[in-house]
Amino acid sequence: MSGNRNADDDNPSAASSRRHADNMPYVHKVGVPPKQNLLKEFKFTFKETFFHDDPLRPFKDQSISRKLLLGIQAVFPILEWGRRYKLSLFKGDLIAGLTIASLCIPQDIGYARLANLDPQFGLYSSFIPPLIYAIMGSSRDIAIGPVAVVSLLLGSMLQDEIDPKNKLEYQRLAFTATFFAGVTQFALGFFRLGFLIDFLSHAAIVGFMAGAAITISLQQLKGLLGIKTFTKKTDLVSVMRSVWTNVHHGWNWETIVIGVSFLAFLLLAKYIGKKKKKLFWIAAIAPLISVIISTFFVYITHAEKKGVQIVNHIEKGINPSSLHEIHFTGSYAATGFRIGVVAGMIGLTEAVAIGRTFAAMKDYHLDGNKEMVALGTMNVIGSMTSCYVATGSFSRSAVNYMAGCNTAVSNIVMSCVVFLTLEVITPLFKYTPNAILASIIISAVVGLFDYEAMILIFKIDKFDFVACMGAFFGVVFASVEIGLLIAVAISFAKILLQVTRPRTAVLGKIPRTTVYRNIHQYPEATKVPGVLIVRVDSAIYFSNSNYIRERILRLLADEEEGLKENNLPRIQYLVVEMSPVTDIDTSGIHALEDLYKGLQKRDIQLVLANPGQAVLDKLHASDFANTIGEDKIFLTVGDAVMTLAPKMEP
Numbered sequence: 001m002s003g004n005r006n007a008d009d010d011n012p013s014a015a016s017s018r019r020h021a022d023n024m025p026y027v028h029k030v031g032v033p034p035k036q037n038l039l040k041e042f043k044f045t046f047k048e049t050f051f052h053d054d055p056l057r058p059f060k061d062q063s064i065s066r067k068l069l070l071g072i073q074a075v076f077p078i079l080e081w082g083r084r085y086k087l088s089l090f091k092g093d094l095i096a097g098l099t100i101a102s103l104c105i106p107q108d109i110g111y112a113r114l115a116n117l118d119p120q121f122g123l124y125s126s127f128i129p130p131l132i133y134a135i136m137g138s139s140r141d142i143a144i145g146p147v148a149v150v151s152l153l154l155g156s157m158l159q160d161e162i163d164p165k166n167k168l169e170y171q172r173l174a175f176t177a178t179f180f181a182g183v184t185q186f187a188l189g190f191f192r193l194g195f196l197i198d199f200l201s202h203a204a205i206v207g208f209m210a211g212a213a214i215t216i217s218l219q220q221l222k223g224l225l226g227i228k229t230f231t232k233k234t235d236l237v238s239v240m241r242s243v244w245t246n247v248h249h250g251w252n253w254e255t256i257v258i259g260v261s262f263l264a265f266l267l268l269a270k271y272i273g274k275k276k277k278k279l280f281w282i283a284a285i286a287p288l289i290s291v292i293i294s295t296f297f298v299y300i301t302h303a304e305k306k307g308v309q310i311v312n313h314i315e316k317g318i319n320p321s322s323l324h325e326i327h328f329t330g331s332y333a334a335t336g337f338r339i340g341v342v343a344g345m346i347g348l349t350e351a352v353a354i355g356r357t358f359a360a361m362k363d364y365h366l367d368g369n370k371e372m373v374a375l376g377t378m379n380v381i382g383s384m385t386s387c388y389v390a391t392g393s394f395s396r397s398a399v400n401y402m403a404g405c406n407t408a409v410s411n412i413v414m415s416c417v418v419f420l421t422l423e424v425i426t427p428l429f430k431y432t433p434n435a436i437l438a439s440i441i442i443s444a445v446v447g448l449f450d451y452e453a454m455i456l457i458f459k460i461d462k463f464d465f466v467a468c469m470g471a472f473f474g475v476v477f478a479s480v481e482i483g484l485l486i487a488v489a490i491s492f493a494k495i496l497l498q499v500t501r502p503r504t505a506v507l508g509k510i511p512r513t514t515v516y517r518n519i520h521q522y523p524e525a526t527k528v529p530g531v532l533i534v535r536v537d538s539a540i541y542f543s544n545s546n547y548i549r550e551r552i553l554r555l556l557a558d559e560e561e562g563l564k565e566n567n568l569p570r571i572q573y574l575v576v577e578m579s580p581v582t583d584i585d586t587s588g589i590h591a592l593e594d595l596y597k598g599l600q601k602r603d604i605q606l607v608l609a610n611p612g613q614a615v616l617d618k619l620h621a622s623d624f625a626n627t628i629g630e631d632k633i634f635l636t637v638g639d640a641v642m643t644l645a646p647k648m649e650p
Contacts (some may be wrong), residue, residue, distance in 0.1 A: 014452060019088070023371055030635050034470050037584060042256050044087045060362040062194075070216075076138065084382035086416070087154065089406040089409070092403075093410045093413060094410075096408040097413020098413060098414075099399055099400075100396045100399050100410065100414050101418060103396055104143070104434070105126075105382065105418065106392075106415075106440050107444060108145060108394075109123070109432070110145040110437035110441045111121050112388075113434075113437060114152050114155055115155040116150040116155045116164035116437045116573055118425065119429070120314050121171075121619065122146050123418055123426075124422075127419055128415075130378075132374070132377060132378035133378050134412050136377055137375075138370050139358065139366055139392075141401045142353075142355050142367070143389055143392065143393050143399070144346075144392060144393070144411055145512075147391055147394075148444060149209065150214060150346055150389050152216050152219070152234070152345060153480050153484070154343050154388060155340060157177075157339045158174055160174055161335050171192075171325065173336055173339075174388050175325050176327040176340070178388050178389050178391070179229075179336070179379075181340040181381060181389045182516075184345065184348075184376070185344045185375045186373055186376025186377060188369075189370065190373055190376075197349050199491055199492065201464065201494060203464035203467045204470075204487035206454060207467065209450070210450065210472050212483070214236070215235075215443045215480060216441060216442075218234075220439075220441050221243050221438075222436035222438070223253045223255075223434035225243065225250030226307060227250045228309070235477055236476050255433065258298075258433055259438055260437055262290045263443060264445035265282055265290060265445070269286035272445055274559055287443075290436055290439065291432055291436055294433050295429065295431045298310060299431040307435065308433050314430070316426045317423065318419060318426060321384065321385060322383065347389055347391035348372060348375060349373065350392060351391045352371055352391040354393075361401070361619050375392075394447070462492060462498075470490045471483050485510075497568040499649055500544050500547060501536030503537040504548070505520070505521075505537065506518070506532065506533065506535075506559070507534070508526060514516065514638035528645075530570070530572045530649075531571065531572070531573045531644065532573070532640060533553070533577060533637055534552050535577040535579075536576060537580045538580065539583040541582045545588045545591035546587075548588075549594055552576070553598065556604075559571060572604060573604065573640075573644050574599060574604055575640050576608050577637050578608055578611070578612070579611075585618075588619060589622045591626060592606075593624060605644075610636055
């Protein structure tokens with residue numbers, strides 16, 4: 001009941017007999033926590049914020065040599081799982097690696113064009129980065145390479161700074177942005193700041209991805225229809241205007257036949273693979289089959305002479321060094337940093353989400369911070385070897401998973417196939433029609449438009465749906481950057497709204513129990529005469545303390561008005577249920593003090609129920625507990641009502 005000692009504390013039997021005599025249940029006391037050491041409290045808070053997963057636990061009670069080995073394995077996980085690798089595992093990794101390679105090669109060529117880069121740069125980005133990730137990454141299922149959303153984002157932001165026709169400078173800025181994307185990802189992981197990417201809500205990501213899917217598909221109309229002059233803008237209105245102004249003279253019917261036919265084939269293969277999981281390989285190899293057939297068809301018919309646009313030339317050979325091309329100083333360095341941070345964060349969000357999804361499906365632990373370090377390192381090294389931003393691809397990772405991958409060796413196998421492609425096969429892609437690449441990209445991004453997730457978001461949370469639609473329409477009708485900005489802004493707005501305007505509830509007693517619940521959720525719950533019980537469903541901080549105080553007073557005023565109209569007894573006690581209040585700051589304490597003073601003037605007593613340790617510490621440190629009286633702080637609402645009822649005026 002209170003924190004003060006009395007004679008019953010030293011004589012339990014006497015207390016027990018008195019309770020039996022009075023026929024009154026025992027009222028538990030609220031424990032007064034011991035005063036916390038400031039240094040220990042700071043260390044605990046710091047640890048829970050940045051090292052909640054206790055990464056140093058494996059190093060405890062180990063010899064120096066063992067700690068060194070564990071440290072190296074932590075940086076390079078391949079040294080840990082590689083020692084246990086068996087030939088029996090290689091079969092699954094080999095099949096998975098070959099399967100995702102057949103999918104990634106045509107996709108890489110298309111995604112590079114999406115980023116306004118020559119086709120070989122897409123292949124470069126599926127050679128070096130997957131090797132680095134296989135050494136440093138901890139996911140068994142992620143397939144690394146360029147992805148559609150990041151390619152579009154990078155391309156649209158880069159072309160705002162430099163015309164893609166100025167190839168050398170454009171490529172240099174792309175490598176610079178990739179370098180800073182890697183630095184951003186590495187820094188977030190190294191300093192254990194990965195929680196920052198969680199500020200982009202799931203709803204905003206769903207909307208952003210859906211908008212990006214439509215924008216990417218619209219961009220492919222240039223290749224699908226054979227249009228030579230096309231807008232550089234990505235919004236729906238500009239793209240459709242560009243399409244219709246070319247309808248009489250810009251469209252090429254041979255290109256349309258090729259593109260639409262193979263798009264239908266790819267979508268059918270995708271549908272079959274989705275309906276029958278065992279036939280996933282059909283969807284995986286369909287893009288490569290499309291490239292082979294269409295390239296052969298164009299070659300034997302010389303369709304390029306009839307206006308069918310083709311790839312023409314892909315640079316042969318593996319990644320050349322690009323270290324000397326990165327802008328480390330000057331205005332382009334700042335521009336590259338700005339673009340790189342945005343691209344890096346989006347790539348990180350996609351990769352971590354994919355990694356967590358498949359880790360949960362296979363029931364193994366994925367260290368998010370290690371993933372960020374691995375992704376950052378591969379992009380930094382990639383920027384020095386003519387790669388642009390690479391990350392985890394959902395479509396390839398899904399194929400990798402369904403093909404039976406066991407470890408990151410599947411990435412190594414894929415990388416080896418890409419190496420052979422760069423060294424031997426690239427000349428064969430000369431006659432590949434652009435329409436096929438457009439079809440492959442459209443079929444790949446269809447899955448990004450998750451309408452089922454949108455419907456679920458609408459059912460669960462209308463504000464989340466607003467965030468989803470805001471990001472979606474921002475991407476579709478403005479630009480990828482604007483859509484991303486809207487997604488981030490709405491995500492933060494939701495956080496601020498929840499923090500500054502927390503929920504409160506009036507509680508009533510559930511019949512035949514001592515349980516008190518929200519009267520709106522449980523209509524059968526009855527209010528206690530003379531007592532108003534209010535629950536605050538949030539920590540009380542400077543951002544919401546005044547609102548909470550005013551909200552409680554409004555609830556009190558409404559209750560008193562209703563009692564007056566019905567000639568019922570007035571409110572004598574205001575009980576604040578504080579179990580959901582996880583923390584309180586100075587402003588929160590001042591708000592409680594103001595509430596207490598306001599209630600005193602109205603001859604109403606303030607009572608607190610079940611404050612947590614962190615809150616109770618601060619109530620005692622501020623002396624507020626003594627101000628209201630320690631006998632006004634109870635363990636439960638039931639204890640408070642049971643104790644206060646006999647004291648109420650008739």
